C-alpha cells in the first residue's frame with residue numbers, strides 16, 4: 001500500500017484528494033497538512049467522517065513523522081516551490097497540482113529530484129477532458145494558426161492566467177513552430193492597456209473570474225469565413241480525482257520530473 005500525505009488538505013482540491021485517497025483500496029491516507037484548520041480532524045474537513053487524524057502544520061516535520069511514499073500538493077502558487085523542495089529534500093516522491101511554477105522552477109525541481117533519487121510529477125490540469133482539449137488544440141493549430149484563449153474560473157482562484165491556459169498556449173506555439181506555420185500579425189492598437197489580454201508565446205489569454213464558475217476554457221481558432229471553438233468545462237472538482245490517483249500510483253516509476261498528465265495516460 002502506498003502511503004499518501006496531502007498538503008493543502010483542507011482546501012477545495014486538497015479535501016477532494018483526501019477523500020479520493022481514503023476511498024482507494026490500494027492507497028493509505030497517511031495524513032494532511034495545511035496552514036489553516038490545524039489540529040482539526042482531517043476526515044471531518046474532507047467530509048468523510050471522523051478519522052482521528054489531525055491536520056498538521058509543518059510539512060517537513062509531518063513527513064519525518066508519517067514517512068509517506070508520496071506527497072500530493074494542492075496549496076498555493078506562492079508556496080509550491082518551497083513545498084516541493086522540502087519534499088524532495090526528504091527523499092519522497094511528489095504529485096503537484098498546484099499552479100504557478102515557472103518552467104525554470106520546474107526544471108530546477110526536476111534536477112533536484114534526480115540528484116536525490118526521487119520522482120516529481122507536475123500537472124496544471126488532472127482532468128481527462130482538459131488534457132484532450134490541449135492535445136486537440138495542437139492538431140488544429142497546424143491548420144488554423146490564429147488563436148486566442150479564454151479561461152473562466154471561480155472568483156477565489158489566486159492566480160491568473162490559469163496554469164492550463166499557459167500550458168495550452170505553450171503547446172500550441174510549439175505545434176505551430178514545428179509545422180512551420182505562423183499566425184497573422186496582431187495589428188490592433190490597445191486604446192486601453194490590457195484590452196487584448198496577456199500574451200503567452202504570442203497567444204492572447206483572457207482571464208475571467210466570477211462566482212458560479214468552477215474551471216472552464218475555450219480555445220478559439222479563426223479561419224477564412226469560419227471559426228472553430230474547443231471548449232472544456234469542469235463543473236465538479238471530482239473530475240480531477242481519477243487523474244490525481246493515477247499520478248500517485250505512477251509517479252514512483254518515473255525518476256526526475258514528469259510534466260503533464262498525458263505522459264501517464
Ligand SMILES: NC(=O)C1=CN([C@@H]2O[C@H](COP(=O)(O)OP(=O)(O)OC[C@H]3O[C@@H](n4cnc5c(N)ncnc54)[C@H](O)[C@@H]3O)[C@@H](O)[C@H]2O)C=CC1
Nearest residue numbers: 008010011012013034035036075079097098099124125126
Ligand atoms: N492541477 C489541477 O488539476 C488543478 C489545480 N488546481 C490548483 O490547485 C491549487 C489549489 O487550489 P484550491 O484547492 O482551489 O485552493 P484552496 O485555497 O481552496 O486550497 C489551498 C489550501 O492550501 C492551504 N495552504 C496554503 N499555503 C499552504 C502551505 N504553505 N502549506 C500548507 N497548506 C497551505 C490553504 O490553507 C488552503 O486550505 C491552485 O494552484 C489551483 O490552481 C486547482 C484545481 C485543479
Ligand SMILES: O=C(O)C1=N[C@H](C(=O)O)C[C@H](O)C1
Nearest residue numbers: 099124125157162163164215
Ligand atoms: O484554480 C483552479 O480552480 C484550477 N486551476 C488549474 C489551473 O490554473 O489551470 C486547473 C483548473 O483550471 C482549475
